[in-house]
Amino acid sequence: MVRLALLILSLSVCAAQAEEGLGEKTLSFVPHPTSSSIIQGEMVLTTLRGIYDRKIALEKMTLSPSADFDWIQLGPDRWREERIEGRAFLTFERPLAIFPKHGGLSNFGPAEHDLTIITAAGDRQPMTVKAQPLTLSVSPMPEEPIDSPHGMHGLTPYERETAWRFASSRVEAEESFSADPSALKDGETVTRTVTLRAWGVLPEMLPPRPAIDEEWLITFTTPTERRLERTPQGPVATVVWRWSFRPETGEPGVIRAIPIPFFNTLTREMDRIEIPAMSIGYASFASSQIQGGETSPASRWGTVLALLLGMGGGLALLGRSYAPERTGAFGAAWARLRRRLAPGPFLRLRAAARGGDLLALRGAAEAWLSAREAQSPARLARLESLDRAIYGGGAENFDASAFLKGFLRGR
Structure with missing residues (x-):
């Protein structure tokens, strides 16, 4: 009789609890990793999911x-039955x-x-449902910023020390x-x-603005802009960098390319994207060279013609003065003098260097040396x-000038 009474009491308590809404309720984190190995900084899509057997008022x-x-x-948040x-x-x-x-x-x-919650009797009852922490095993970010046959040798020492790495698909x-930027007006600034x-990626995970510091360049910067776009597939981060450049001289210069290393979550390897190199200079630099007689076709041919006429007249006078003695040692000296004064090798040498x-350029240099007999070490x-x-x-990197x-x- 005692056991039967206890059983009836237990069933009554369970029924009372069900009436009061103390039924099945769970809350948990459900991760959706894209790889079996998670890298430091890599996005892991996760759903916080609750399952409730009662209607909820608040x-x-x-x-x-x-x-x-x-x-x-x-x-x-998404609620549905x-x-x-x-x-x-x-x-x-x-x-x-x-x-x-x-x-x-x-x-x-x-x-x-x-x-x-709203109980079966229509009453409102407060309740707290807890989700246990989600535990993940995370691998550190690879130490090498660039995974390539050359490793980090393609980066300068500064880039190796300050390489900013993040994970992105x-x-x-x-x-x-x-x-x-390659044809600026005098004093003009280009942005x-x-x-x-x-x-x-989250916006704050993207690298800071790269430093561009050249002795021949005046550089101004504006504050960095960072933006975030939320999508069902994850956040999309944007960073905007602006530099204003003004050359100190008119001579053209080159701002080197800037590598941005990151861990590619699709290939599971280190990757890089590059901001390309850029040329910058004043358009007046070329025109000043034309005014100076360096690149103007008219001035160039005028100079050549005057040189040829003058040298031709001098050679003719020398020829008439010493024509009877063009034999022996003097004949050899005369031949060397003509080779030395001939403008052809020099003009070909300069034209090859400019082109x-x-x-x-190699052939013209050898011809010039042969004419002048000036083969110094x-x-x-x-x-x-x-x-x-x-x-x-x-x-590609040889400076012909x-x-x-x-x-x-x-020299």
């Missing part, structure tokens, strides 16, 4: 701060994107859902200019705008450097 969600993660809510194993439930879902800050085991959460860079976009034709060393550029693969100046001076 609710408030509290997510505890986490020192191991950054996170963002991607959209509004679902049938699970033949039973009707009210479900709650909050879409999140979480980003582990460190390697190792990292915890996100916990969360508490404060509810006011896709990175794009666009640039625009307020004017043509360069670079827009960097990255998918699966950037290294093979033509310094000039031969210059020829060796030209040969290395032609046959060693360095033709500097070669010509040093070659003619014998």
Whole structure:
């Protein structure tokens, strides 16, 4: 009789609890990683999901701060009715994107859902449902900023020390200019705008504005702009950098390319995107060279013609004065003098240097040396450097103008 009484009492308590709404209620974090290995800083899509068997009048969600993660809510909470194993439930879902800050085991959460439920009797009853912290195993970001056959050798020491790495599935860079930077007006300032976009990244994870510091360039900057776009697939971050440049001299210069390394979450390797190099200078520099007789076709041919006429007249006078004695040692000296004064080798040498034709420059330099018999060690060393550029693969970076100046001076 005692056992029967206890059983009846237990059933009564269970029925009373069911009437009061103390039924099945769960809340949990559901991660959706795209890879079995999660990298530090990589986005992990996560759903905070609740399953409730009662109607809810009021609710408030509290997510505890986490020192191991950054996170963002991607959209509004979703409430809907679902049938699970033949039973009707009210479900709650909050879409999140979480980003582990460190390697190792990292915890996100916990969360508490404060509810006011409606019991079967129509009464309102407060209740709190808790979600246990989500624990993820995170691998550290690879130490090498650039995963390539050359490793980090393609970066300068400054870039190796300050390389800013982040994880993204896709990175794009666009640039625009307020004017043509290679043909600026005297005293004009050009503004360069670079827009960097990255998918699966928060704005503060994108790198700071690269430093551009050249002695021949005056540089101004504006504050960096950072923007965030929320999508169901994750956040899209945008950073905008602006520089205003003004050359100190009219001579053209080149601002080097800027590499932006990042971990590609699709290929699971280090990757890079590059802001291309840019040329900058005043258009008046070229016109000043024309006024100085360096590049103007009219002035160039006028100078050549005057030189030829003058040298021709001098040679004719020499020929008439010493015609009877053009034999023996004097004849050889006469031949050397004509080769030395002949303008052809020099003109071909200068034309090849201006045209950037290294093979033509090599032939013209050899002809000039032969005419002048001026094969000094310094000039031969210059020829060796030209040969290395032609046959060693360095033709793109060879400075033909500097070669010509040093070659003619014998330095």
